[in-house]
Amino acid sequence: CAVSPQLTSHKGMPVGGQPWSTRFTAEEDEEFPVHATLKAYGADIWGATGSPFPIVTYDFGQGLGHMLKNAAIEIFQGMQAGKQLAKAVSPISPAELTFLKSFHWDEFEEETDLDKEEVREGMETPVSDAWVVATDDAYIKVLEQKQRRGEFKDVSDAVWEKISHAMELMRQHKPVPAKAWLYLVRHTHINI
DSSP: OEEOOOEEGGGOOOOBTSBOOOOOOOTTOOHHHHHHHHHHTTEEEEEEEEOSSOEEEEEOOTTOOEEEETOEEEEEEEEOTTOOOOOOOOOOOHHHHHHHHHSOHHHHHHHHOSOHHHHHHHHHSOOOHHHHHHHHHHHHHHHHHHHHTTTTTTSOHHHHHHHHHHHHHHHTTOOOOHHHHHHHHHHHOOOO
16 A cells, blocks of 8 residues: 655655655645554555655745655555554543634634634544644644744743643644644644
8 A cells, every 4th residue: 555645845846666765844745644654553654755756846945945746655554563453532521622623723723724514524534543643743843843943932921821731732742632733823824
């Protein structure tokens, strides 16, 4: 089996059939989150290569070059030895659902420019523990990169405390409450 993520050309143009690194470099690139997801679900990952048929699209800007669709191919077959399929999804807690139903979505959409319905539906969708691990692994990299770049240096102590707490939950693969995710979007500008 194979998965073909999109990425930006800031690391160069993948060459068909040649090895490609899935290490994290930028939030916009999908090869790291795809790899983290396959890993979290226990896939037997064989490696990643450049795709022989990438689609070069628009200039992404921000020094990231062009968006490359289907630029790399991550190959896997079945599960790693001793791994089990992900457990069934746990339902969203009633407290989380109540919070999401009473949240000020219009204000959130205006403040973040994100589609309120898409974000709300995503937050209300039950996910497996493996998905939580993959999400945590991807977003902790994004937040740590922002921290290294000094993007949090001007936030108040109270804001930093909440960001830091959410990051610690991610590192421990513990559930990050919907309220914390929405707070992160507002104060760190991550795209969920």
